[in-house]
Structures are given as C-alpha cells and as structure tokens.
Amino acid sequence: MRPSKSWDVASKDFRVFLRKKNVIVSMLAFPLVIAILLTYVAGFVIGRAGGGSAGSTALLLLLPSFTFYYAIVASILPTTIASYSLVGEKVEKSLEPLLATPMTDEEILFGKGIAAFLPAMLATYLGASIFMVSTDLLTRDAFGYYYFPNLGAGTILLLLAPLSAIMSIEVNVMISSRVSDVRVSQQLGLLTVFPMAGIYLAGELGLLSFDAITFFVISAFLLIVDLLLLYATRATFRRDEILTKWK
Amino acid sequence: MLCCLISKTSGTARVAGYEVGNAVDSLKIRKLIGLVPDNVGLYESLSAYDNLDFYGKFYDCTEAQRRESIPRFLKMLGLWEKKDAAAGTFSKGMKQKLAIARALIHDPQILFMDEPTANLDPEAAVAVREIILELKKQRKTIFLNTHNLDEAQRICDRIGILNTKLRAVGTPEELEQSVRGRMTVVQLERVNEAVLAALKDLRLGDLSVEGNRISVGVTSPEKENPTILDAIFRAGGRIQSVNVVGSTLEDAYLRLVREKEKA
Numbered sequence: 001m002r003p004s005k006s007w008d009v010a011s012k013d014f015r016v017f018l019r020k021k022n023v024i025v026s027m028l029a030f031p032l033v034i035a036i037l038l039t040y041v042a043g044f045v046i047g048r049a050g051g052g053s054a055g056s057t058a059l060l061l062l063l064p065s066f067t068f069y070y071a072i073v074a075s076i077l078p079t080t081i082a083s084y085s086l087v088g089e090k091v092e093k094s095l096e097p098l099l100a101t102p103m104t105d106e107e108i109l110f111g112k113g114i115a116a117f118l119p120a121m122l123a124t125y126l127g128a129s130i131f132m133v134s135t136d137l138l139t140r141d142a143f144g145y146y147y148f149p150n151l152g153a154g155t156i157l158l159l160l161a162p163l164s165a166i167m168s169i170e171v172n173v174m175i176s177s178r179v180s181d182v183r184v185s186q187q188l189g190l191l192t193v194f195p196m197a198g199i200y201l202a203g204e205l206g207l208l209s210f211d212a213i214t215f216f217v218i219s220a221f222l223l224i225v226d227l228l229l230l231y232a233t234r235a236t237f238r239r240d241e242i243l244t245k246w247k
Numbered sequence: 248m249l250c251c252l253i254s255k256t257s258g259t260a261r262v263a264g265y266e267v268g269n270a271v272d273s274l275k276i277r278k279l280i281g282l283v284p285d286n287v288g289l290y291e292s293l294s295a296y297d298n299l300d301f302y303g304k305f306y307d308c309t310e311a312q313r314r315e316s317i318p319r320f321l322k323m324l325g326l327w328e329k330k331d332a333a334a335g336t337f338s339k340g341m342k343q344k345l346a347i348a349r350a351l352i353h354d355p356q357i358l359f360m361d362e363p364t365a366n367l368d369p370e371a372a373v374a375v376r377e378i379i380l381e382l383k384k385q386r387k388t389i390f391l392n393t394h395n396l397d398e399a400q401r402i403c404d405r406i407g408i409l410n411t412k413l414r415a416v417g418t419p420e421e422l423e424q425s426v427r428g429r430m431t432v433v434q435l436e437r438v439n440e441a442v443l444a445a446l447k448d449l450r451l452g453d454l455s456v457e458g459n460r461i462s463v464g465v466t467s468p469e470k471e472n473p474t475i476l477d478a479i480f481r482a483g484g485r486i487q488s489v490n491v492v493g494s495t496l497e498d499a500y501l502r503l504v505r506e507k508e509k510a
Contacts, residue, residue, distance in 0.1 A: 008304040012290070015301075019292035093286035097349065100250050101305040102278040240253045 001106045009103070009111025010118070013085065017119065023080055027119055031073050031127025038066045039134040046142050056142045063135070064210035065203055067153045070128045072196045074161035075168040077120035079192070082172030083185035085112040086242065091182060096243060105237050109173060116169045117162075124161055128153075151212040159219035163226055168192040170229035177237055249390070250359055251276050263356055278306065281350030285361040287342045291335030295326055295345050298334055299352050306353035313352075320348040324378065340371025347378060357388045364398060376402060396496045406496065414503040422499040429493045430462045431472055436485040445482040449474060465491070 017023050045062065046055045089095040098108070132148035139147055172189040179185050199218060202208045248255055249262055251273035263279050265272035289298050296317060303313040321327040324344040329337070334345060343363060350358055363379065364372040379402055382389060393399050399406050400419045407416045415422060430452075435442065438459050446454055451471060452464020461479075465471045468491045479486060 005305070008301065012293075012301045015297065016290055016292055092288065092291065093284070094288040094290055096252065096284045096286070097282055097288045097302070097346075098305070099252055100277060100280075100282040100284075101302070102274050102307070103305055104274065243252055 001104060001110065003110070005103050005107040006111035006114060009098075009108055010114035013081070013112065013115030014119070017081060017084075017115070023084070026080055027077055027123045028126070030077065031070070031123050032130065034069055034073055035127040035131035035134070038069065038131050039138065042066070042135050043138045046139060056139075059139060059142070060147075063147060064152050065200065066131070066135075067128075067156050068160075068200055068203065068210060068215075070124055070131075071156050071160040071164050072193060072200060073127060074120060074124045075164040075192050075196045076190065077123055078116040078165050078169045079172050079186050079189035081119060082112070082116040082169045083176050083182055083189050085116060085173060086176040087179060087182045087185045090180060090242065099239050099243065105239070106234065109233065109237060112173060113166075113169050116172070117165055120165050120169075121162060124165070125157065128157055128161075152210070152215055155212050155215040155219065160215050160222065163219055163222040164192075164196050166226045167195075167222060167229060170226065170233045174229070174233050174236055177242055249276075250280060250282050278353070279356045281353070281355035281358045283343075283346050283350045283358070283360040283363055285365060287346035289334040289342055289345060289349070292333055294331045295321060295334055295337070295348075296330040298345060299349055302349045303352045308353055316352055316354070317348075320351055323381075324348050325374075338371070340367050340374060343367060343371065343375055344378065347375070351382075355387075357390060358382065359390045359392075361392045362394070363391065364393070364395065396500060400496045408500055408503050410504050414506075415499070419496055422496055423494050425499055425502075429465055429468060429491055431465050431468055431475055432490045432492055433461045433463070433475070433479060433486060434488040435459045435461065435479070436487060439483065441482040442479050442484040445478040446475065449478055451475070 042059060042063070045059050048055060086095065089098060132153065136146045136148050168189070171192045172185070175188045176185040179188065199208065203210045203214075208214055249260060249267060251267060255268050260267040262276045265276045265279075267273070267276065290301070293301070299317045299320065300313055303317065308316065318327065318330075321330050324347065326341060326344055326348070329341065334342060337345065347360075347363070350360075360379070364375050367375060376398065379389060379391070383402070391399065391403060404418065405416065406419055406422055408414045408422070415425065417425070436459065438456055438461060442461070443454075443456065446461065446463060452466070453462075454464070455462045463471075463475055465475075472489065472491070476486065476489065
C-alpha cells in the first residue's frame with residue numbers, strides 16, 4: 001500500500017467537503033454546542049452551590065462524564081463524511097472512474113478513512129478545548145486549581161476519542177459500501193454511537209467508574225474491536241458489488 | 248470487465264498482454280487504460296483543473312507531468328478558459344470533453360469510451376467525434392461502446408457486434424457485405440412478367456419487387472448493371488431511374504440479432 005495515494009484520495013475528499021457548507025456546519029456546530037451546554041451546566045452547578053464545597057464535589061463527579069461526551073462526539077462526527085465517502089461518490093457517479101484508477105482497495109479505503117478521521121478529530125478537539133478552557137476559567141476559584149488537563153481527559157481525548165472515531169469510520173465505510181442512499185447510510189452509521197452511549201450510561205448508573213484506568217481499559221478493548229473491524233471492512237469491500245448491485 | 252472494474256465470470260481476456268482477473272495484472276491494466284464512462288462522474292464542486300489534477304495524482308503522474316499535460320488537454324478540448332470553473336457548471340458536452348481529458352491525463356495506451364456521444368446535442372456530439380478521430384490519428388487504441396451504428400461506421404476500423412455475446416467482428420465494410428452485398432435498384436414505369444423473366448434468366452443475386460421497383464443483388468455493379476439494364480430494355484421495360492445501394496451496418500446488426508432470435 002502506498003500512503004501517498006491514500007493521501008491523494010483524502011486530499012481530494014477534503015477539497016470536495018470544503019465546498020459543502022452543510023457538512024462543515026454540521027461538523028463544527030455539534031461539538032461547539034456540546035461545549036457550550038456542558039460549560040453552562042458546570043457553571044450552573046457551581047452557581048447553585050454558591051461556590052461552596054458541595055458544588056465542587058458534585059462537579060468533580062460530573063466532569064469526567066462530561067469529558068467522556070467527547071468520545072461520543074468523536075464517534076458521531078465521522079458519520080457525515082464516512083457515509084458520503086462511498087455512497088456519495090456512487091450517487092455522483094464518480095466512483096466508477098475512481099475505481100478504474102490503478103489504486104488498490106486498501107489505498108482507497110485508507111484515504112477515505114483519513115478524509116473522515118482528520119476533520120472529525122479536529123472538530124472534536126476544537127469543541128473539547130473550548131469546553132476545557134471555559135470550564136477551567138469557571139471552576140478555578142471553586143477547585144483552587146485548574147481541573148483540565150488531567151490524566152482522564154488525556155486518555156479520553158488521545159486514546160478513546162480517536163479509537164471511537166476509527167470504529168465509527170470502519171462501520172460507516174462498511175455500511176456505505178452496502179447501501180445506495182447517503183441518508184440511509186448516515187442513519188445506519190449513527191448506530192456506532194450505541195456502544196459509546198452504553199458506556200456513558202454504565203458510568204452514570206455507577207456500573208463503571210469514570211477514571212483514567214477505566215478509560216484506558218475501554219481504549220484497549222476498542223483497539224481490538226477496531227482491528228477486527230478493519231479486517232471486516234477490507235473483506236467486505238468488493239468493487240464488483242459496489243458497481244453492479246447498487247441501484 | 249476489461250477495465251478490471253468487475254470480475255469475469257468465465258473465460259480469459261488479455262489487455263495489452265496482461266491478464267484480466269489477475270490481481271497484479273489488473274493494477275497494470277488500469278494504469279495502461281483510460282476510461283470515459285457513460286456517466287462522466289466528475290467531481291462537480293471542483294474546478295476542471297482540479298478534477299484533472301487529482302486524477303493525474305491517482306494515475307501516478309508527477310507534478311511536472313501534470314503541469315504540462317493539464318493545460319495541453321484543456322486547450323486541446325477547448326476548456327482552458329473554463330479551467331477554474333466548477334465542473335458542475337459545465338454543459339453536458341463540456342463535461343464529456345472534461346471526462347475525455349481525465350481519461351487521457353496519464354497518456355494511456357488504450358482508451359475505453361462508453362457511449363461518449365449519448366445524450367449530447369448534435370453540435371457537442373460532432374465535437375466529441377472529432378476528438379475521437381484526432382486521438383485515432385495519434386495512434387491511440389480506442390475501444391468505443393455505442394448503440395449509434397452510424398457513429399461506429401464513421402469512426403471505427405473494426406466493429407464487434409455484441410448481443411448477449413459477440414456475434415460478429417470485422418471492418419464496417421466486411422460486416423455490411425456479410426448481409427447481402429450491394430443491390431441495384433431499378434425504378435420502372437411498370438413492372439411486367441417479361442421483365443421479371445428476363446432478369447431471372449440472368450441468374451444474378453436476389454431479386455425482389457416492390458411496386459414498380461425491382462432490386463437485384465449484385466457483386467460488381469459496374470459490370471452487371473449494363474447487362475441488367477439491357478435485359479430490361481429488351482423485355483420492353485421503361486426505366487425511370489437506377490440506383491446502387493449498399494447494405495448498412497444496421498442491416499448487419501438486425502440480421503445477426505434476428506438470426507439469434509430464430510436460433
């Protein structure tokens with residue numbers, strides 16, 4: 001596999017997406033809205049407690065799960081681009097000439113993956129940065145220290161979020177090579193949110209403790225899932241079926 | 248299938264010496280060929296230049312090669328002035344030209360064109376045909392898939408008639424002659440039994456009558472027509488006009504398809 005060819009595919013997709021305002025808006029708006037809402041809730045909790053220790057204690061329980069939201073965000077954001085990656089090309093009839101080029105399936109798939117991964121992670125990090133900085137500014141006096149950065153947030157943002165984005169991309173590429181409608185592909189692709197939402201729920205119900213070790217263990221599990229999905233994605237990508245069976 | 252987009256079901260095929268279906272050879276084949284699909288499949292939000300630039304990269308063209316070939320093809324196809332315009336704003340004819348430029352960007356040995364003039368207005372169709380003829384002059388092997396038999400007859404050196412399977416292959420002339428050769432059509436003032444008997448006595452090709460028009464199958468009209476006209480004249484026929492008509496590729500196609508239906 002030649003990484004430069006994958007980068008060519010990705011840079012083409014970047015150029016196409018940069019001209020799709022709805023894609024850019026949906027990519028940026030979601031993490032920013034989450035950042036604003038979470039910061040507002042953090043401020044609300046501190047405000048309600050009048051800056052007392054009750055507020056700080058409650059917030060210390062809430063902030064790890066708030067940070068975990070960005071692992072969920074990272075699994076949602078790539079669906080827009082990853083769904084478009086194959087179905088969109090098929091709809092615009094540009095897949096046939098692309099598949100006629102001397103690029104391997106791996107080069108094309110990896111390129112499509114990069115095209116979905118990088119913007120999704122950039123938007124996730126942008127939203128997370130705004131959330132962390134604004135939360136630090138709000139809680140500095142209550143905690144007596146800056147809550148962010150910390151090991152848990154680092155594990156979420158540097159391990160869990162990228163791995164959940166990769167999982168989402170792999171599932172979405174698999175789905176988009178099977179369906180022929182972008183919206184159907186996106187709707188099915190959103191199913192990748194369920195595992196991460198399930199983990200969040202488990203944390204909220206007290207079945208999991210939201211700390212760095214838990215996040216690290218989940219990341220290790222996700223890595224295995226990602227590797228299995230990588231194999232499945234490659235195995236289910238068939239040029240013949242994509243070109244002949246789609247209506 | 249020959250473009251290595253879909254797998255073969257049986258048999259063997261080779262393109263430029265490489266075997267279709269072999270994974271390693273498939274990549275080599277794809278490198279050697281250019282494809283103009285029936286749906287042009289351009290990136291409509293990208294400019295004409297960017298469309299060609301990305302495909303140049305996909306086909307391993309260096310930056311220097313792209314900088315040289317993209318302006319050359321855009322100028323050759325009359326699109327240079329529109330190089331920065333989004334492909335989505337182009338007319339169908341311009342899109343087709345851009346798709347041809349895209350297929351040529353890596354200087355392929357073989358060009359596969361699927362219905363290159365379908366859905367184009369007559370002016371654009373003529374322009375595309377001229378481009379194909381120009382490429383033919385440049386000694387490119389062009390594999391043209393078309394339902395337009397007139398176009399095939401005008402452009403192609405060899406024609407394969409495909410109807411479920413390959414029915415015939417030959418030059419346009421060979422295929423036309425495979426139907427019935429040429430016909431001498433004589434319009435008479437009135438056809439009578441004496442004229443028909445005289446023509447039958449000549450024992451030439453197929454003889455048919457439609458109203459006052461007689462058609463006689465001939466192999467060499469220059470030699471046979473004087474005999475035919477003399478026989479008609481001697482039998483008392485009064486000739487109004489004489490034409491020599493050849494069978495067309497369309498006749499050849501219809502004959503082959505009907506033969507298949509009978510079988």
